Each structure stands twice: as C-alpha cells, then as structure tokens.
Amino acid sequence: MSLRSLSLAPSPRLLVNPIPAPRSHSLCSSGSPRTGSSQLGRRFRRCSSSSVSGSSSSLDLPLLPFQMNEVLIPSESKTLHLYEARYLALLEESLSKKKLFVHFVLDPVRSSISSSGASYAARYGCLVAIESVKRLEIGALVSIRGISRVYIIELMQMEPYLRGLVVPMLDNVSGQEKELEQKLLELTEYLVSLHNLQIKLKASKEELLQTRTTNSMAWAQREGFGDCDQAFIPKLAERISFAGLQPVSGMTGSELLALQKEKLRAMDLRDTLKRVDYGIQFTNKSISMVAAKLVIQSLET
Structure with a gap:
C-alpha cells in the first residue's frame, strides 16, 4: 500500500459539475483472489438478481x-x-x-x-x-x-x-448477465495468474507480501459491507471490473501513466461488460510485462 501525502489543486472557484455522462468509447479484507468458477457464477447470478436497480438515496x-x-x-x-x-x-x-x-x-x-x-x-x-x-x-x-x-x-x-x-453512480447490467458471467471468470483467472507471477518478483522490504490485485479482489468478492447504505454498493460484476486496474510491482513511469488512463476510462464507463473487457486486456499486458521482468531477473541472478 503506498503512502500518499495530501496533494491538492488550488480551487479559487469550485464548480459543482457532477461526473459527466459516459463518453462514447469507439469490486476491506485480505486473502487470495481465487474463487472457484461455479462459486463465482452462483454469487454473480444472486447479486445480479438482488441488486438495487435505481435509487434516490443521497x-x-x-x-x-x-x-x-x-x-x-x-x-x-x-x-x-x-x-x-x-x-x-x-x-x-x-x-x-x-x-x-x-x-x-x-x-x-x-x-x-x-x-x-x-x-x-x-x-x-x-x-x-x-x-x-x-x-x-x-x-x-x-x-x-x-x-x-x-x-x-x-x-x-x-x-x-x-x-x-x-x-x-452505478452500472446497469440488465441483459448482459450471461456474457458477463463468462467474462468475469476469464478476468478472475487472468488476475490469479498475474498475482502468481507478481509474488515471484523481487520487491523492497517495505512492499507488502500481498499484491494490490489480490487485495482489491478480496474486497470485491466480499459478502457484506457493514453499515454503508446498500444503494451505494456496486454489484459484484462492477466491483470485480475495477479490481484488475491496480499497480503492479516495478511499474515504470510510462506504465503507471497507462494505468492512470485506464482508471480514468473505467470511471467514465457505465457499461460493466466494456470495463471487464478493458480489464482483461490490461491484465494480459501486465502479465506479459511481469513475465518479461522475471526473465530479466533470472538473467541477473
């Protein structure tokens, strides 16, 4: 977990400009991101059928x-x-x-x-x-x-x-449930592979043993969210769709910039399926990047 000092932009005038409509482009605990396919599928179907579809909560x-x-x-x-x-x-x-x-x-x-x-x-x-x-x-x-x-x-x-x-501000996944279930399983498998590669990388003593991907996936797959208003809790699919967009050990400045762009695009989207697709693409790139770093690491030793 990185330590951030508060970094503010000056704000002599602050306009209440809510998050814009989605642009037209062309998921508090620790553990492993591994969830069995059948178990994840059952939980996804249950969450899809019971989630809040619209809310006036504030x-x-x-x-x-x-x-x-x-x-x-x-x-x-x-x-x-x-x-x-x-x-x-x-x-x-x-x-x-x-x-x-x-x-x-x-x-x-x-x-x-x-x-x-x-x-x-x-x-x-x-x-x-x-x-x-x-x-x-x-x-x-x-x-x-x-x-x-x-x-x-x-x-x-x-x-x-x-x-x-x-x-x-929540996604609407109506009519996408079957395709989303398959895509979520695919994304989860890639995230497990990424985690297994990351833990082989040399890391500084200050870095946590648990990867950020693992940490986010564990949170996304939680069953309960305490006292938080349930109208603000995203569906399981939406939570998992964000979980893959986490920094990877040893990322360069340009790689962190690419991640930043993916995070901004993910925040704009209201289509969970598109975000999961982007997550799969980004995770695949991260897997290739970590695999290459491991090859270099083995040559150095």
Whole structure:
C-alpha cells in the first residue's frame, strides 16, 4: 500500500459539475483472489438478481479534493497523511459518519475571466471507507478503500473543508448477465495468474507480501459491507471490473501513466461488460510485462 501525502489543486472557484455522462468509447479484507468458477457464477447470478436497480438515496459527506493524477477507483486502497487542521477536522467528521467521505479529483475549467483565477470542476467522485487511522505526532495516517462512484450534486459547505450531497453512480447490467458471467471468470483467472507471477518478483522490504490485485479482489468478492447504505454498493460484476486496474510491482513511469488512463476510462464507463473487457486486456499486458521482468531477473541472478 503506498503512502500518499495530501496533494491538492488550488480551487479559487469550485464548480459543482457532477461526473459527466459516459463518453462514447469507439469490486476491506485480505486473502487470495481465487474463487472457484461455479462459486463465482452462483454469487454473480444472486447479486445480479438482488441488486438495487435505481435509487434516490443521497449522503451528506465531507469531500476531499485531489489533482487529476490522483484518481481513486472502487476496490482500490491507499494511505493518506493528513496533517492540516482543516483535514484533520474533516477526518473527525468522517469518523462520526460511519467512517465515510468522498475522494474526488478537480478538473481545470478554462475561463475567459483571467482575473478570477482558475476554476475547477468536481469530477470522478469515489465514496471511500476509512479502514484504519494511525495518530502521529503531526497529523494522522489514514488508510482508505474506494467503494463506489458517486455524483456530487450539491455543495453544502466550503469552509473549513468541503462538504456535499452525493448520490450513487452505478452500472446497469440488465441483459448482459450471461456474457458477463463468462467474462468475469476469464478476468478472475487472468488476475490469479498475474498475482502468481507478481509474488515471484523481487520487491523492497517495505512492499507488502500481498499484491494490490489480490487485495482489491478480496474486497470485491466480499459478502457484506457493514453499515454503508446498500444503494451505494456496486454489484459484484462492477466491483470485480475495477479490481484488475491496480499497480503492479516495478511499474515504470510510462506504465503507471497507462494505468492512470485506464482508471480514468473505467470511471467514465457505465457499461460493466466494456470495463471487464478493458480489464482483461490490461491484465494480459501486465502479465506479459511481469513475465518479461522475471526473465530479466533470472538473467541477473
């Protein structure tokens, strides 16, 4: 799990511009991502038939802004170092609200009025759960987990930190169930292969034994989600479709940039099947990349 200091973009003007309609392009625990084919199929069919298809639910939550290169996707985890007084206050409110807040990125908006400074639109909102808090002499380390995408529909507070009203942004998989089931099994098998290769790579002492792919898949396949409003919980297929888009040990700058683009595209999509297809393609590339690194590693030893 990487340690991130809070990286904010300046926001002299913040526009409530909910996550845009999908562009027309041409899933809190540890364990193994391995799930038997029949078991995953049964769980997928059960979740598909019982999930919320539409909801008027909304939550009033603190909002934590980041730059465009810090997008967080559902199933992903990371650790933040919060130390400013306003963000420590945000943390306290989040802890009082079922350990939830919204992680979102600011998208610069061009304006002809240069005197007013730059404007930013709130995009790519992700509802997150606080998994742990470690108090420090200065600030706190906060481990968070992305749960689902959300629309920010109204700003309720600007100072000392942002607070807003959010509603769920979920996929609609109606009519895709049979094809999705097969694709999910394919993606899961590739993710298991990627995990098995990753653990053979040399890693620094600070790096966790469990890969990020394993961690995200374990979360995505959970049965329960505590006190979180169920209207905000994505279906199993949607959760798994995000789980493969995780950093791989030893990624170069260009490879991380490619992953960033995939994450942004995944956040835009409302079609689970397309996202799973992209996940399969990305995972295959990652498998080839790790396999090549293992060959180089064996030659060096």
